[in-house]
Amino acid sequence: MKINCQEHRITMELLALKIRLEKGIPDPIERKEIADRIKTLEEALDLV
Helix, strand or coil, rough: CCCCCHHHHHHHHCCCHHHHHHHHHCHEEEEEEEHHHHHHHHHHHCCC
16 A cells, blocks of 8 residues: 555645634634635645
8 A cells, every 4th residue: 555645744734724724713814814725735635
């Protein structure tokens, strides 16, 4: 079984950002930046 370290890193970052977003972020600018980063990571992993 081969493990792609780059893909694993992206997956872990995506998970962390989703959890952070679910907990709630009061700053709307930061919330939008995180949502944009999630979208970018999902596209990188072909999840969209």
